[in-house]
Amino acid sequence: MAARSFLYGGGDGSVVVTNKRVHCSSSGTPADPLFVPRSSAFQGSRSMLSFEDRGKGSGGQFWQNEDNGDDEYDEYFHQPEKKRRLTVDQVRFLEKSFESDNKLEPERKIQLAKELGLQPRQVAIWFQNRRARWKNKQLEKDYDDLQEGYNKLKANYENLVKEKEKLKSEVDKLTDKMMLQEKGTSDSSSTRSMSQPQSCQHGLEEDVSKNTNTKYGQNGSFTEKLDDFDNNGVHTSLMERVDSSYVFEQEQSDGSLDEENNLSKMLMPCVDDYASSKIENGDYTGPNSVNSYYLGLPGDDQAFGFWSY
């Protein structure tokens, strides 16, 4: 790999060996981005000493011994200065600069370096590390947001399951009632039923006559009970679906247990559909309702797949 020309230490053209890479100093012209005037407060890590508020250690020694020609000590004396943290003021300044723009153009880098008494490369490194930190923070934030959204969605799903169970039990209850009622009425008025539809016995003639596509005749009492259910102000759409399709597609039955089971089975799609349509229409206003869709999937993972973020 081509070595980068990092000026790290001597600005006089000396070769500085760091522990990992050979750095050749630049020629040291003012136009060079790596140029650091010898008169600058900063000479490599020595610059830290000019800010001094953390200035412990023996920062100056390395530079004082820089001209020692003794080969035996050459390597030792050309060890890079131990890294030192930037001062509070330097960091504050860099932070402000980063806030205004997290990318660093060469001109700005040199300007900042001059103002802070740092090497341009140090400024570049600081920005690079700062961008990395910022990115990590963003990732953390994104993760938290996703987690929060997921939790809301999960709560939403659980509420829907509860509501579905509630609806199911209500339907079951009503089905039972209807069955009992149907049995009672068919016993006591078996003669009348020969000439009249059952719905008429429950005063539902008008409803029946309005509806042209159902077979109310045999199921009027059930409809009446479902109407009551609807009066709770909860399940209008369920009623619409019940009226128009599922339930009364069945031909007349003898009111046996089989029919009861069939009715329950037939109603379940209504309930499922009802819950889904409520969400899709944005009608669901449960305690944890969010602007996301749940389409009746059973597992957390699947529910997770349908959110809008």
Add this chain to the structure above:
DNA sequence: TTGTGTTTTATTGCCTCC
């Protein structure tokens, strides 16, 4: 004081762009 975990500074290698 010391061990340990975290943060910051700096290096290295790879990649992209001009």
Add this chain to the structure above:
DNA sequence: GGAGGCAATAAAACACAA
């Protein structure tokens, strides 16, 4: 091919509990 960015990592500096 050089410059610069980024990810991964090293290592020094720092914080803090025991």
